[in-house]
Amino acid sequence: MDQFEWAHHDLCTIAVKWLQRPHSAKGHGCDVAVSEIRSGWDGEVPDAIGFRRKGIPQEDGSIVVEVKVSRADYLADRKKDHRQTGGLGNWRYFLCPEGLIQADELPSGWGLIWVTRRGHVKPQAGAATAIRSSGERRESLAAFRFDSDVTREQFILVRLLARVGDVEKVNRKIKEAVSEQYRLARRCDQKQKENEELTKDLHRVRRGEETSDEKWIREAFQGIPRG
Known part of the structure; x- marks a missing residue:
């Protein structure tokens, strides 16, 4: 060959x-x-x-x-x-x-x-x-x-x-970057949940239903004695 x-x-x-x-x-x-x-x-x-x-x-x-x-x-x-x-x-x-x-x-x-x-x-x-x-x-x-x-x-x-150089310095930077990545991921998850709830509220408003904020206010005032 x-x-x-x-x-x-x-x-x-x-x-x-x-x-x-x-x-x-x-x-x-x-x-x-x-x-x-x-x-x-x-x-x-x-x-x-x-x-x-x-x-x-x-x-x-x-x-x-x-x-x-x-x-x-x-x-x-x-x-x-x-x-x-x-x-x-x-x-x-x-x-x-x-x-x-x-x-x-x-x-x-x-x-x-x-x-x-x-x-x-x-x-x-x-x-x-x-x-x-x-x-x-x-x-x-x-x-x-x-x-x-x-x-x-x-x-x-x-x-x-x-x-690589200062290995410990690189190690610390990597750990900090990973920690920041986790923090941002949690923040994104939180914002996604908030966005989903707002979307649900929008649909409720369009249907003339009570929103989550309105429900929270109503339930909060239910426990207040009326004078």
Whole structure:
């Protein structure tokens, strides 16, 4: 099959978007995903890595995607030290143009993602092939799970947060924004109820009936003794 020429950075972008996809779209549903970031002052630099934390231990973890645009690049990858032992990612995939790598030539435990000429993602091997099915998902995730280098993964997350700046300041602003959102939502609900009541009163007036305010006044004066 003739290979469509994808640029490496374009496939890295596709990999990040795929990591963020929910299970229903055959992705891992990562909360955080990023491309080409160092995992230390030396060593592995994943083409894409994502982290998922939803409170479900069997499904939570880190996912690494290595992008390959040529056969030579793929074959050279096997010689890297972190491919032999350790390494990043509880789940690991190669992502390449459709047909460049075949499932039967993958390292043990690795998955494979093809990208079509139109940019569509097609899982070929690994946990992603069964991740959409709730019944098969956890069994598949368990079968392909690696022990990962947690220290290097923490390095990545800390470096990402450091780039944000003052994390606590950002955290406070987010909390304030959420609080204001709730306040405005309650205010909108209150105004909506008032509007609904006014609409009902309008209909009552048109029918010559007593409005809610008139009813309240009448009931209030009923308890006042007449001298």
